[in-house]
Amino acid sequence: MGTVSAGEEAISSKSDGQKPTINDVARLSGVSKKTVSRVINKSPLLNQATREKVEAVIADLGYVPNPQARALALRRNFLIGLIHDNPNAQMVLGVQEGILDTIRKTEFALVVRPVDRHSPTMFDDIRHFIEQQRLYGVMLLPPISENDELARMCRDLGCTVVRMGSARLDDDAHLVASNDRQAVSEAVAWLAELGHRRIGFVAGPEGFRSARERELGFADGMTRAGLATEPELAARGDYRFESGLAAGAQLLSVDRPPTAIFCSNDEMAAGVLHAARARQIDVPDDLSIVGFDDTATAAHIWPPLTTVRWPIAAMAQAAASKLIDPANAASQPSFFLSDLVRRASTVPPRE
Amino acid sequence: MGTVSAGEEAISSKSDGQKPTINDVARLSGVSKKTVSRVINKSPLLNQATREKVEAVIADLGYVPNPQARALALRRNFLIGLIHDNPNAQMVLGVQEGILDTIRKTEFALVVRPVDRHSPTMFDDIRHFIEQQRLYGVMLLPPISENDELARMCRDLGCTVVRMGSARLDDDAHLVASNDRQAVSEAVAWLAELGHRRIGFVAGPEGFRSARERELGFADGMTRAGLATEPELAARGDYRFESGLAAGAQLLSVDRPPTAIFCSNDEMAAGVLHAARARQIDVPDDLSIVGFDDTATAAHIWPPLTTVRWPIAAMAQAAASKLIDPANAASQPSFFLSDLVRRASTVPPRE
DNA sequence: CGAGACGTTGACACCGGTTTCCAATTCGGG
DNA sequence: CCCGAATTGGAAACCGGTGTCAACGTCTCG
Numbered sequence: 001m002g003t004v005s006a007g008e009e010a011i012s013s014k015s016d017g018q019k020p021t022i023n024d025v026a027r028l029s030g031v032s033k034k035t036v037s038r039v040i041n042k043s044p045l046l047n048q049a050t051r052e053k054v055e056a057v058i059a060d061l062g063y064v065p066n067p068q069a070r071a072l073a074l075r076r077n078f079l080i081g082l083i084h085d086n087p088n089a090q091m092v093l094g095v096q097e098g099i100l101d102t103i104r105k106t107e108f109a110l111v112v113r114p115v116d117r118h119s120p121t122m123f124d125d126i127r128h129f130i131e132q133q134r135l136y137g138v139m140l141l142p143p144i145s146e147n148d149e150l151a152r153m154c155r156d157l158g159c160t161v162v163r164m165g166s167a168r169l170d171d172d173a174h175l176v177a178s179n180d181r182q183a184v185s186e187a188v189a190w191l192a193e194l195g196h197r198r199i200g201f202v203a204g205p206e207g208f209r210s211a212r213e214r215e216l217g218f219a220d221g222m223t224r225a226g227l228a229t230e231p232e233l234a235a236r237g238d239y240r241f242e243s244g245l246a247a248g249a250q251l252l253s254v255d256r257p258p259t260a261i262f263c264s265n266d267e268m269a270a271g272v273l274h275a276a277r278a279r280q281i282d283v284p285d286d287l288s289i290v291g292f293d294d295t296a297t298a299a300h301i302w303p304p305l306t307t308v309r310w311p312i313a314a315m316a317q318a319a320a321s322k323l324i325d326p327a328n329a330a331s332q333p334s335f336f337l338s339d340l341v342r343r344a345s346t347v348p349p350r351e
Numbered sequence: 352m353g354t355v356s357a358g359e360e361a362i363s364s365k366s367d368g369q370k371p372t373i374n375d376v377a378r379l380s381g382v383s384k385k386t387v388s389r390v391i392n393k394s395p396l397l398n399q400a401t402r403e404k405v406e407a408v409i410a411d412l413g414y415v416p417n418p419q420a421r422a423l424a425l426r427r428n429f430l431i432g433l434i435h436d437n438p439n440a441q442m443v444l445g446v447q448e449g450i451l452d453t454i455r456k457t458e459f460a461l462v463v464r465p466v467d468r469h470s471p472t473m474f475d476d477i478r479h480f481i482e483q484q485r486l487y488g489v490m491l492l493p494p495i496s497e498n499d500e501l502a503r504m505c506r507d508l509g510c511t512v513v514r515m516g517s518a519r520l521d522d523d524a525h526l527v528a529s530n531d532r533q534a535v536s537e538a539v540a541w542l543a544e545l546g547h548r549r550i551g552f553v554a555g556p557e558g559f560r561s562a563r564e565r566e567l568g569f570a571d572g573m574t575r576a577g578l579a580t581e582p583e584l585a586a587r588g589d590y591r592f593e594s595g596l597a598a599g600a601q602l603l604s605v606d607r608p609p610t611a612i613f614c615s616n617d618e619m620a621a622g623v624l625h626a627a628r629a630r631q632i633d634v635p636d637d638l639s640i641v642g643f644d645d646t647a648t649a650a651h652i653w654p655p656l657t658t659v660r661w662p663i664a665a666m667a668q669a670a671a672s673k674l675i676d677p678a679n680a681a682s683q684p685s686f687f688l689s690d691l692v693r694r695a696s697t698v699p700p701r702e
Numbered sequence: 703c704g705a706g707a708c709g710t711t712g713a714c715a716c717c718g719g720t721t722t723c724c725a726a727t728t729c730g731g732g
Numbered sequence: 733c734c735c736g737a738a739t740t741g742g743a744a745a746c747c748g749g750t751g752t753c754a755a756c757g758t759c760t761c762g
Contacts, residue, residue, distance in 0.1 A: 017487075019509075021748055037750060047710060068422040072717050077419055079460075089440040093424045097465050104476075109430075109462045114448050124457075131415045133460050158370075160523050176545075222713045241651055270651040277653055296440070299654045300592055302623040302628055328516070340758035372718055383742050388720060396739065420718035423747045 006110045020061040029057040048063050071086020078108045080323050081159075083126060084141035085117040087239060090295050091312055094165070095141060098316020105271075108324055109136070115249055117144055123153065130157045137161065137323040138332050145169065148211040160326050167187045167209040173329035178310040178337065180210055180292075181217035182337035184262065187308055188221025190340055191260045195338060195348045196288065199234040200258035202255075202268050204249040208239075212291065214264045233258050237268045252279055253285075259287060259349040266298040267292035269305055288346040303344035310338040380408040385699035391416055397427040428485050429459045430673050432510075434477060435492035436468040436588060438618075442663055446492060446515070449667020459675055462486070468495055474504065477483040482509045488512065488674040496520060497560040511677050513670045517561040524680035527670045527687065529661040531561055531643075532568035535613065536640050537573025538659055542611045546699045547639060548578060551609035553598040553619050556589040563678060565615045565643065584609050588619045595622020602629055603638075610638065610700035615641035617668050618648040620656055624696075639697040653696035658701055 020042075020094050026033045031054060038046050039054040057063075071077035082099065086092050113129050115122050130138065135158040141211025144150060145163040151170065154161045163169050191199055201218050222229050235250045237243030242264060246283040248271055251258060263269035271289030276283050283289055284303055291298050294309035315336050322329035373391075377384045382405060389397050400641050408414075428565035433450065437443050445585045448460050464480050466473050480490065488511040495501060496514040504519065505512045514520050517531040542550055556561025573580050586601045588594030591613035597612060599622055602609060614620035620642030627638050632639055635654055642649050645660035666687050 023748075033752090034712060034714095035710090038533055041750085045709065045711095050710080066423070067484060067746055068419045068428055069717090070420040070750080071747080072417070072719085073750040075717065075750095079462075089444040093440040093465070095442055096463055098461075100465055107483060110464075111430075111460045111462045112447055112451075113461075114444070114451055114707090128415075131413075132458060133418060134370075222740080265649075267651065274651075274653060296618075296646070297648050297651045300625075300648045301619065302625060374718075384719080385721085385743090386741065389740095392720085398740070402741085421720080423749085424718080424720040470708050522740090639745065 010053075014149035015064065015194040018031055019066075020063045022063075022065065024052065025061060025063050028061070029054045066187045070107075071134075077136055078106075079111050079133055080108055080320070081129065081138040082110060082112045082115075082141070083115060083129075083138055083144065085115045085122075085144050088293060088295060092141065094312035095139075095316040095319075097137065099320040101313070102320035103324060104273075104316045106324060108136075117142070123150065126150065127153060127157065128202065128314050129212050130154060130159055136157050139319055139323060140164065142166065142210055144206050160323060162322045162329075164315060164319055166213045169209065171324060172334040173326065174323070174333050176315045177334060178336050178338050180213040181220065182306075182339070183340070184214045184217025184292070184320070185221035185306045187219055187262060187292075187306075187340050189225060189305075190342070191262070191288060191290065191346065192221070192227065194260075194288065194346060196228075196258075196260040197227060198233065198256060198258045198260075199227065200251040200261035201229070201235070202244060202251070202261060202263040202272060203234065203236045204264040204268075206236070206240040209237075211264055216299050218262060232348075235322060237264070237271070239256075239265050239297065241267045241271045244268030245275050248272035248275025249278075252276060252281060257281075258288075260289070260346070261287065262290045264292055266293045266295045266305060266307055268321070269307070269345075270297055270301055271304075273301060282346050285350060286348040288349070290346060298341075299343075306343045306346040307341050308338050309341050311336050355477075370417075371414045373414075373416065374407065376408050376412060376414050379412070380405045381537070385620050388550075394671070399685060400682050410461045411450060413451075418445065421458075422485075427550060428487055429457075430462050430484055430486050430487040431459055431671070432484065432486045432494070433463045434459060434480075434481065434495065436466045436473075436490055437463075437643060438497050439616075439646060442644065443492065444665040445663035446490075446670075449664040450490065450671040452664070453668045454675060455673035457675060461486075461559050468494070472502065477501065478508065479502060481505060481510055486510050490670055490674060491516065492517065493561055493692070494559050503676055511674060513580065513673045513680075515666060515670055517564045521553065524673060524677070525684050525686040527666045527673070528685060529666065531564040531659075531661075534659045534661070534691070535565045535568025535643070536572035536575065538613060538643075538657075538691050539569055541657075541693070542639060542641065542697065543572070543578065543615070545578035545611075545697060546608075546612040549581075549584065549607065549611070551611045551612035552580070552586070552596060552604040552611060553586040553602070553614040553618075554585065554587045554625060555615040557587070559590075562615055569613060578701075588615070590616050590618060591641050594620045595619030595620070596625060596626050599623035599626025600629075603632060608632075611640070612638065613641045613644055614634070617644045617646045617656060617658055620658070620696075621652055624652060624656075635696050635698040636701055639700070645692055649692075649696075657694045657697040659689050660692050662687050 022033050025036045031264050036054055039051050086091055138154050140163045142165050145165050151161050162174050180233050203215050234255045235247035239249045261272055265271055269289050276287050281287050290307045291307035294307045298305040298307045318332045321332045373384050373387050376387045387405055390402050435443055489505050491514045493516050496516050502512050513525050516528050554566050583605045588598045588600035612622055612623055620640050624634055627634050632638050641654045642658035645658045649656040649658045669683045672683045
């Protein structure tokens with residue numbers, strides 16, 4: 001600033017191709033770095049005139065604080081990780097969008113990490129991911145969100161962790177959950193209301209909390225409707241299409257086949273649908289089918305599938321809020337209700 | 352640390368809850384920061400014994416260099432952004448996994464940003480995203496990858512840009528593309544080979560490069576098969592299920608309806624399938640249908656859809672390579688061939 | 703009118719790496 | 733045995749922000 005070449009000079013930007021730094025802003029507005037820092041951080045103890053002067057220079061220069069430098073100085077960063085091993089692309093993307101909605105106006109960024117649940121190195125991979133990127137927090141999606149050991153490891157690494165699941169996996173501040181049990185129970189109630197008495201059930205894989213919850217919900221629903229659950233009307237799948245095909249074949253080959261089948265997810269429901277078709281069993285007239293998740297498939301197969309839709313976006317937004325603002329985490333809702341989407345795959349039983 | 356517990360002390364890790372830094376490594380291994388830095392960066396001019404000693408301490412401490420500090424000092428960072436506005440969740444997730452495959456062993460991380468193509472603030476959003484995070488590079492997915500102005504803006508912001516598309520959108524170093532035109536042409540050839548003569552076409556939305564390429568490919572295929580394209584056998588959709596429903600209704604209500612329909616994506620193919628079903632037209636016996644993309648829907652609807660599958664993972668991997676290693680970008684493949692997945696939705700026409 | 707309180711601002715060290723520059727050491731050759 | 737080149741290690745500056753703490757001017761009060 002020793003040069004005396006009138007106002008022009010002082011205002012002109014650096015024009016050396018580099019991004020402007022806090023020093024440039026300080027120099028051009030005639031204040032110290034610290035003051036600029038105060039402006040950026042909206043410090044309350046700051047003269048209004050000074051603030052405006054600095055803000056003008058910032059706008060003029062198009063200055064944006066360097067997040068890496070900030071992260072270094074603050075000894076914390078603004079990266080949150082999304083870790084998932086999920087077969088349901090739509091859900092994962094829905095979650096990504098929900099998180100983005102919440103962090104858009106903040107300085108946080110979302111970094112993603114698909115993992116392989118069956119890989120022996122999964123824990124090491126995740127550890128390395130968190131340590132290398134110095135993640136501020138991570139969000140765990142089902143099914144790996146059900147892994148307590150994993151959640152503990154992430155916390156030991158200094159991350160705040162929020163888990164998404166279908167049951168109470170953690171305390172309210174670190175959890176968002178859909179109430180699958182209740183949702184399934186309501187879906188069964190709907191089938192009973194239509195007049196179905198023999199209702200089949202395709203369970204999800206053992207060891208999955210969501211599968212367990214849906215099983216419990218099915219039992220609840222049957223009990224509440226005054227119906228007995230018969231072992232021959234229950235099959236187990238692994239959430240994949242092919243397993244639905246097998247389960248459908250199994251359930252439809254018993255002496256008195258069910259008039260309706262609840263499937264623990266849409267993919268398996270599609271499989272059951274194919275199995276029925278292969279046996280010349282008409283859906284929905286001879287067999288009603290209900291799925292779970294409301295994937296794109298559910299809406300696009302024929303007949304469109306009655307299914308349970310859970311509020312992914314709202315859950316993801318709440319989860320992100322808990323992640324970036326742990327102080328108010330507990331005040332965000334933790335439990336979310338799912339809707340039964342009634343489509344053409346469920347009708348009253350024949351006769 | 353004032354305690355006098357002999358040699359133990361010098362070797363024991365800090366145990367004050369903080370992550371070890373390069374200074375800790377230097378102190379414990381009795382060398383300077385610079386030497387540790389050389390070890391980390393695999394500098395060749397370094398005594399082997401020294402290197403091993405330092406590496407032992409690093410392993411012992413579980414030291415991981417702070418990427419923010421590195422980014423600051425190197426004046427570049429290791430974040431690559433994935434920007435997309437894509438209706439196809441599976442594709443986006445496939446791309447994410449492909450990118451991850453490539454960067455897993457590097458220090459790069461992937462940060463995602465779904466955007467809204469129709470938002471008036473999209474450009475500003477993206478600019479802000481890139482500037483705020485100081486992205487090293489970005490990958491653009493279709494359809495926004497087709498926006499030259501956007502690509503230019505990203506480059507002006509100092510990012511390397513790689514675009515994924517269905518045609519030559521950019522030079523080889525900044526592009527990965529599937530050859531949709533050829534793939535569609537081959538799909539049409541397959542229909543002709545089955546004996547179809549009246550083949551309908553459902554185009555994608557105007558203004559989409561992929562839609563245009565698929566149109567051209569359809570024309571190519573028809574010409575090559577010696578078939579005339581008739582205006583009444585062509586309809587236009589917007590890549591969504593509902594538009595496929597409408598297009599199907601339109602194409603199937605002409606005097607001499609087609610015996611096969613090529614749809615520019617799977618969602619619209621599902622729509623056409625529903626339209627046929629609503630008209631009691633049997634698929635595949637009365638109508639063969641071909642889709643494009645090989646989404647989950649394609650495999651799970653009835654009948655399973657013959658469709659074009661493009662190598663998303665390979666493309667994403669190549670794109671990521673180009674992004675993180677611009678020097679060798681041109682040596683990575685830019686064009687990828689798609690496969691025709693033949694399923695039950697295509698059979699010879701009824702006589 | 704001087705002192706203390708207050709609101710505002712700046713100097714300086716620091717975060718954890720890399721780089722520059724230079725000194726120390728090792729080594730080979732004359 | 734000495735000298736110069738080659739190799740290695742270290743001190744200090746720097747990247748772009750933030751925290752601490754002291755100094756500054758102004759205002760109020762005794």
